[in-house]
Amino acid sequence: MPLVYDELRRIAAGYIRRERPGQTLQATALVNEAFVRLAAEQPRSFANRQHFVAIAALSMRQILVQRARARKAAKRGGAPNRVTLDEGLVSTEPRGVDVLALDEALTRLAALDPEQARIVELRYFGGLTVEETADVVGVSPATVKRQWAMARAWLKRTVDAAPDDGADAHL
Amino acid sequence: MTREQWERLKVLFNGALDQPAERRHEWLTLHAHGDEILAREAGALLLAHDTAEGFLEEPAVVDPTDLAALDELRSGTRIGSYEIEHEIGRGGMGVVYLARDLRLGRPVALKALPQLHDSNAALQERLRREARAAANISHPTVATVYALEEIDGRLFIASEYIDGHSLRSEIESGALERRRAIAIAIDIVSALCAAHDAGVIHRDLKPENVLVTRAGAVKVVDFGIAHIDSINTRLTREGDVIGTPAYMAPEQLIGGTIDARVDIYAVGIILTEMLTGQHPLTAGRHSIHTSASEIARRCVQTDPNERYRSARELLAVLERERSDPTAVTDSLTSPLPEASRARWWWEFHQAAVSIVYAVMVWPTWLARNVIGGQTGNAVFVAVLAAAIVAVTLRLHLWFTSRSYPAELEWARGRSTGWMLVSDAIFASALVVAGVLVGDERPALAVIEIAVAVGAATSFAVVEPATSRAAFRRTNRL
Numbered sequence: 001m002p003l004v005y006d007e008l009r010r011i012a013a014g015y016i017r018r019e020r021p022g023q024t025l026q027a028t029a030l031v032n033e034a035f036v037r038l039a040a041e042q043p044r045s046f047a048n049r050q051h052f053v054a055i056a057a058l059s060m061r062q063i064l065v066q067r068a069r070a071r072k073a074a075k076r077g078g079a080p081n082r083v084t085l086d087e088g089l090v091s092t093e094p095r096g097v098d099v100l101a102l103d104e105a106l107t108r109l110a111a112l113d114p115e116q117a118r119i120v121e122l123r124y125f126g127g128l129t130v131e132e133t134a135d136v137v138g139v140s141p142a143t144v145k146r147q148w149a150m151a152r153a154w155l156k157r158t159v160d161a162a163p164d165d166g167a168d169a170h171l
Numbered sequence: 172m173t174r175e176q177w178e179r180l181k182v183l184f185n186g187a188l189d190q191p192a193e194r195r196h197e198w199l200t201l202h203a204h205g206d207e208i209l210a211r212e213a214g215a216l217l218l219a220h221d222t223a224e225g226f227l228e229e230p231a232v233v234d235p236t237d238l239a240a241l242d243e244l245r246s247g248t249r250i251g252s253y254e255i256e257h258e259i260g261r262g263g264m265g266v267v268y269l270a271r272d273l274r275l276g277r278p279v280a281l282k283a284l285p286q287l288h289d290s291n292a293a294l295q296e297r298l299r300r301e302a303r304a305a306a307n308i309s310h311p312t313v314a315t316v317y318a319l320e321e322i323d324g325r326l327f328i329a330s331e332y333i334d335g336h337s338l339r340s341e342i343e344s345g346a347l348e349r350r351r352a353i354a355i356a357i358d359i360v361s362a363l364c365a366a367h368d369a370g371v372i373h374r375d376l377k378p379e380n381v382l383v384t385r386a387g388a389v390k391v392v393d394f395g396i397a398h399i400d401s402i403n404t405r406l407t408r409e410g411d412v413i414g415t416p417a418y419m420a421p422e423q424l425i426g427g428t429i430d431a432r433v434d435i436y437a438v439g440i441i442l443t444e445m446l447t448g449q450h451p452l453t454a455g456r457h458s459i460h461t462s463a464s465e466i467a468r469r470c471v472q473t474d475p476n477e478r479y480r481s482a483r484e485l486l487a488v489l490e491r492e493r494s495d496p497t498a499v500t501d502s503l504t505s506p507l508p509e510a511s512r513a514r515w516w517w518e519f520h521q522a523a524v525s526i527v528y529a530v531m532v533w534p535t536w537l538a539r540n541v542i543g544g545q546t547g548n549a550v551f552v553a554v555l556a557a558a559i560v561a562v563t564l565r566l567h568l569w570f571t572s573r574s575y576p577a578e579l580e581w582a583r584g585r586s587t588g589w590m591l592v593s594d595a596i597f598a599s600a601l602v603v604a605g606v607l608v609g610d611e612r613p614a615l616a617v618i619e620i621a622v623a624v625g626a627a628t629s630f631a632v633v634e635p636a637t638s639r640a641a642f643r644r645t646n647r648l
Contacts, residue, residue, distance in 0.1 A: 025233050027233065060233065125231050127230030149188065150184050160219075
């Protein structure tokens with residue numbers, strides 16, 4: 001687990017050095033790159049690719065939630081004497097998914113239907129295709145599609161019903 | 172919802188989804204077997220399904236800077252010849268770890284500087300230069316920089332590890348005792364003297380960067396490097412709004428030319444915070460004035476030219492302040508009853524004198540009519556002019572004291588001379604008027620001379636006394 005985390009961070013550092021500032025990375029690209037690099041460096045660290053992407057998806061989810069929380073806390077920063085430069089980094093995020101609300105809903109979904117929650121985690125945070133997800137979960141692609149459809153509907157409904165926190169933490 | 176209900180909901184949802192849209196509702200009602208709540212839930216899910224277009228369709232995206240900001244080094248990780256123990260802080264300048272220098276076997280604070288874009292070679296060079304300059308500062312109240320390390324293309328700064336707490340945590344539990352606040356300010360400013368001599372400006376002085384060791388010694392950290400993140404930020408996230416760092420001097424905030432006086436500004440804010448427990452921006456207007464708060468006020472002038480010229484000058488002022496015996500019992504944590512009562516008397520005195528002066532214009536008008544001619548006019552004009560000047564100045568001071576106490580010292584300095592002159596003319600003219608009308612109107616003469624004596628006593632004896640009581644602590648400046 002920490003290995004994946006470190007690898008993701010190293011890749012990010014590489015991107016900052018090479019790419020133009022302000023660019024975003026898609027989970028798919030990041031996870032793939034991390035896998036290729038780790039597989040080359042430490043082939044025995046993971047049982048297989050499935051094992052790796054499952055961990056990578058979970059890492060991505062934690063990373064996004066952690067940063068969204070930090071942003072939210074920074075925005076609510078309060079008294080001016082608490083303002084540090086770090087809080088000055090608060091940026092407006094594109095795209096309309098509230099990561100914190102999604103994370104919360106996903107945790108609730110996991111209690112009702114662990115498989116659906118896992119599928120969402122792999123597809124959204126890990127960037128896997130239906131086939132890849134089916135491979136990792138060990139079910140047929142048709143099942144993944146069905147489960148995904150219901151999970152997405154349920155999450156949409158739950159996230160929309162959650163009290164709106166304003167524009168905070170959108171990612 | 173129970174797992175069992177969920178499974179039934181799933182059957183309903185999937186079954187209905189297989190039907191053509193117009194038949195779904197009917198299908199649901201038929202297969203829910205009278206469980207209306209479940210049927211409604213399934214209906215709501217179907218609706219959500221139809222409107223979820225685009226939702227979660229694209230995988231999550233992440234900003235690389237977010238990833239790079241993660242806790243990255245775990246306990247036991249080797250970075251060059253350092254072994255990470257644990258994270259001890261995280262701020263604008265990156266993450267700070269407690270690490271062990273394996274060569275010398277001593278603990279160090281290892282700062283991982285933010286990752287920079289390769290094209291920023293010039294900036295990286297500047298970081299190196301500044302870190303080297305910081306390493307040249309040697310002073311007991313400056314955390315010593317041991318080394319600048321470049322490991323895997325990344326910059327790390329190893330410096331003295333300080334086991335203690337930050338000044339921030341002390342301020343959070345309320346105002347500091349005055350003597351301690353001055354002592355800490357002296358330590359901070361001594362550190363600044365050494366740094367400025369070495370050509371290093373701190374640029375991000377704040378209570379978080381002032382540490383107090385277990386033994387009570389003060390250590391200022393992050394000289395010359397604390398601002399790196401602000402540069403990095405500007406370069407990596409263009410268009411972002413940078414917050415208002417509460418310790419930055421105005422010229423720093425607007426991106427103007429910066430010199431050592433930005434650190435003096437920060438000292439003013441920190442001193443105020445230590446004395447009152449509050450940041451001046453949140454504290455509102457303070458009516459209490461002490462010499463210490465005057466020093467702080469001078470530090471935070473918007474125009475750098477109006478601040479103390481150098482850390483050395485400020486240090487001298489603070490040291491004088493520490494040894495000033497009249498200030499020993501002073502405490503800013505609560506208003507001083509004695510000082511505010513004295514100020515009230517002083518204000519009362521100013522108002523009372525103004526009224527008497529204004530009222531005396533009338534008897535003097537009567538005296539002018541009795542005296543008559545050029546002399547009468549001259550005496551009257553002298554009293555009128557002196558009364559106008561004296562009353563105007565006194566009301567000005569009275570108003571300043573009530574509304575802009577911070578400016579009072581300055582206003583008093585400017586009006587004292589004029590007040591002395593107008594008071595003297597007023598009293599003398601009244602005496603002349605009294606003497607001239609003495610034979611014809613003894614009662615009027617008595618009033619004129621009595622008020623003249625009263626005015627003279629007032630400006631010679633009473634006023635200096637009330638002023639002294641009210642301004643004892645600030646007269647020195």
